[in-house]
Amino acid sequence: MPPKKSLRRAVIQPRRNICKTCNNLSPRDHASSVYLTERTKGALARLSLVLDAFELSRSRLPKEGGCRFCNVLCQALDALFGDWRGTRQRVNVDIKEKGTIKVGLDQEAWRGEVVSIYTTKRKSSRSWSTLGTARRIPLNSGSDDTFDFARRSIQDCLTNPKHGACILPRNSSASTPKRLLDVGRATAPIRLIDTQGRALEYAALSHCWGTGSPLKTTKANWRVLSHDIPFNSLPPLFQDAIVITRQMGLRYIWIDSLCIIQDSARDWETESFKMGSIYENAYFTISATASPDGASRALKDREKPVKLNFENLGGDELEIRARRVEDHHPSNKEDPATLVGPLTTRAWALQEHFLSTRILHYTKTELLFECRTSFRCECSPSRKSLPTTPALIPKATAKLNxxxxxxxxxxxxxxxxxxxxxxxxxxxxxxxxxxxxxxxxxxxxxxxxxxxxxxxxxxxxxxxxxxxxxxxxxxxxxxxxxxxxxxxxxxxxxxxxxxxxxxxxxxxxxxxxxxxxxxxxxxxxxxxxxxxxxxxxxxxxxxxxxxxxxxxxxxxxxxxxxxxxxxxxxxxxxxxxxxxxxxxxxxxxxxxxxxxxxxxxxxxxxxxxxxxxxxxxxxxxxxxxxxxxxxxxxxxxxxxxxxxxxxxxxxxxxxxx
Structure with missing residues (x-):
């Protein structure tokens, strides 16, 4: 029988020319190395290092006899975390065999962000055999590939028999939003409609209002908005939300500032009380996680990966890249994905996250999808049956008896x-x-x-x-x-x-x-x-x-x-x-x-x-x-x-x- 998986400390085998600072960015043969199986041969190794930023920044260049691997770390930090040199802060390095290397700094300015170092070739050089590849992430969140990822994620949730928790209850007049934006087709006028209790499929937007005032419905302008809302009069974030809604094949979207009459206390209290069911019954929620206000777009260019200089001992240059990622993957199987961005600091947005059935999270570095059953992201698009935030309340109430x-x-x-x-x-x-x-x-x-x-x-x-x-x-x-x-x-x-x-x-x-x-x-x-x-x-x-x-x-x-x-x-x-x-x-x-x-x-x-x-x-x-x-x-x-x-x-x- 094959041995059971377990974590085990490494049996250290001596190697020559091993950097005492970074262990040549290898997860093996270090006092803190752990293996996932009982055997050292073919074992999956992991290693976490904590380095001093000041000491790392003083490391010599390879041509001066310095460590080639420490130099890779310095290049990556210089390119993506520019102010790190000369500081006494911790550099956290997580190395997983045949995986990417994650590098983070203990500084509030970069909370939740890490640098991912990887190779673009499936087979690494013998001088760096433990380094893995990373999946390509489109350089624009409005790309065809990103929209295809969103459609596949939603469609899988709707058709997968394992997603019974994601089946929406039949809409009733009590839970249907009073108003929706009819975004129709690109050639049709956008207008505010009264749903009259009809059960319509719609998207919902979760967003930060910011310090300014987004376009909003009032007693004075709601009749005008119910006739025609010029696309160019909408804030950039609302424009993107409409594009996403159309791309997903829907006709309607709910946006709080437009679908609630903001200067009517009665309307605000009535509709805000229904907000839980509004997000729960939405076909999906667009979460503008990285947008601080309506002027900041969800569909935009992403930061490009940077090329790092690295030569093996034979003088051959390897294709090594680094990119900034938000460290959303949970550290253990008990926790949901971790999100970073202005929206995660806003109180109103918390229940929008918890109560939505399906969510597209537009973060700074990639698109994440969550539902009540699974989680996936562009860097790891396979469906993961991990705990999710939308599942917390339904799972707890299901265990009530x-x-x-x-x-x-x-x-x-x-x-x-x-x-x-x-x-x-x-x-x-x-x-x-x-x-x-x-x-x-x-x-x-x-x-x-x-x-x-x-x-x-x-x-x-x-x-x-x-x-x-x-x-x-x-x-x-x-x-x-x-x-x-x-x-x-x-x-x-x-x-x-x-x-x-x-x-x-x-x-x-x-x-x-x-x-x-x-x-x-x-x-x-x-x-x-x-x-x-x-x-x-x-x-x-x-x-x-x-x-x-x-x-x-x-x-x-x-x-x-x-x-x-x-x-x-x-x-x-x-x-x-x-x-x-x-x-x-x-x-x-x-x-x-x-x-x-x-x-x-x-x-x-x-x-x-x-x-x-x-x-x-x-x-x-x-x-x-x-x-x-x-x-x-x-x-x-x-x-x-x-x-x-x-x-x-x-x-x-x-x-x-």
Whole structure:
């Protein structure tokens, strides 16, 4: 029987003239080499190196006795990452036998981008036998080859029996967009139409608006746009989206700024609430991933590969090339493709990505296709049955009966990604994720409470902020948009503690929801709020919170009776406050700091609510009296402590807002 595949450290065989810096860009015979089989003969080897950019830039040229392979790295970095020399940063080199060599820099300016080094010949020279070839990528994203790739990807998804998850539900008037752009043929006028509830096949555009204002429909111009929209009056990105729609054989496209009347609050609330189903029911979504605004095209020239000078020991020149690629391939089979570009920083675009059934991602370097079943790209066009972003919610909801926690884990992953993205209008914090919330609610029938779920309340309450020490001096927003117990009340990345299967069985909720109140502004029941609160019963203890400053960073230490000092995970900067009007009714407390507040040393009373309990530890919320109403409490942060600390806790009811 053939040996089972496994990763194994190399048995190092001595070779002559091996560069100690780059190992001659070979994955073999290095202390860190790994092989994919038990045999060294014919084994697939891999090697990851971390080099110092400053030292690499000082390497001598081959004619001066320097390493020919280090010189290849320098040429590639000079051509594609021009400012790398003279810096003390890491150069990450990943080498795979018979594959391309990936070179990246640890610098924010090139985040997610790598240089790919490859040969154009199927059989490499003996002096570089481990270097592989790379598939040709068209030099324009509007080329015939790229459009053929898009058509094949979509057609395979539609006809492959394994793509049952990608079969769209029959359109209904409730999910059909109210308006679409009829782009017809190139000779026919483009116009805005009322669908009148008809089930039409259409594409949808996911894009950044940018700082400018794209062409948009208003109460004043919608009649004109319903008659004729000159092609040249459209922003370049919209023009490209129409070309793509026509090339894919469709007649209609949905573009938010044109298909929603932007100065009608009623129309915006009605149609934005349907946005989840609009993207889900689209024939495909055009994702302008690399476009920062409507003036930036999706169909454009791509950067050409560069030729690198390399001669073997016999003086023969090899055909070596390098090109910039966005490192979208997942590092393991558990993760979906990674995308880079301005669109991936926008909050509204996240649900467009999650909820679309099929997506064409127009990135800077190539076209990627994703559906609910598979992923493929121009550099690797074979269908891959890997996890995809559009599959996350459907897969989680499909497992609801046998693994109820899966859907809540999926929601937490969505919120974590969403909280790292940017919003132009901060009041859109809940509306911009309401499409995904609608899918979760449809599957679980759980009550939605300002970004949290009644059926998973304890775990949803235990989010924490994840800002670094350098970003730790942040404030609470001045304007209300969510209650303090909701992650949506802050503009900062958040995280939920992941629970493995064993922890899920041993961790139990310590709170009971007595009642909840949610007041919605507008027509979207999962959207903008004017007020929300929860009335819970659980173990509480009074404690003292002390502020302390270390290295310019404010920290907050909790003192519970019978316990040593506990540093809490703060939600934001905190300040001391006094609640009440008369001297007899005044109460000292702590609240979240707002812009203009000057943080100072304080020592004040707070309340600790135990939310979840394990055999040996508890997790809970730190609460301060609400300024608006002293009968209510506001969240300040989270804490964790040994379970013995709460043995003297009292069961009480309290309101948190």
């Amino acid at each position: 046998r693994d109820p926690k899966a859907v809540w884990d999926a929601w937490h992953r969505v919120v974590e990604q969403y909280s790292r993205r940017n919003l132009t209008h901060l009041n859109d914090k809940l509306p911009a994720i309401s499409g995904i919330a609608g899918q979760i609610q449809k599957a679980t029938s759980s009550r939605y409470i300002a970004g949290l779920w009644e059926a998973n309340l304890a775990w949803d309450l235990l989010w924490s902020t994840t800002t670094t020490a350098a970003d730790a001096q942040y404030f609470s927003p001045d304007k209300y948009r969510a209650p303090s117990f909701s992650w949506a009340s802050l503009d900062t990345p958040v995280a939920f503690a992941p629970l493995d299967q064993e922890e899920r069985l041993s961790v139990v909720s310590s709170i009971t929801l007595v009642s909840s109140s949610v007041s919605v502004t507008g027509l979207n029941p999962l959207g903008t709020l004017s007020d929300a609160s929860i009335h819970v019963r659980g173990p509480i203890m009074h404690a003292t919170l002390l502020s302390t400053q270390r290295g310019g960073i404010w920290e907050y230490v909790l003192f519970l009776k019978g316990s040593s000092a506990i540093t809490i995970q703060k939600d934001c900067l905190l300040v001391e406050d006094v609640i009440g009007g008369s001297s007899s009714g005044r109460a000292q407390t702590v609240r979240r700091a707002q812009c203009g507040d000057a943080p100072q040393d304080f020592k004040a009373s707070v309340l600790c609510l135990c939310v979840a309990r394990h055999d040996t530890w508890i997790s809970g919320l730190v609460l301060g009296l609400a300024r608006q109403d002293p009968d209510y409490w506001n969240r300040l942060g989270t804490f964790a402590a040994g379970s013995d600390v709460f043995q003297r806790a009292q069961e009480k009811e309290l309101h948190v807002t």
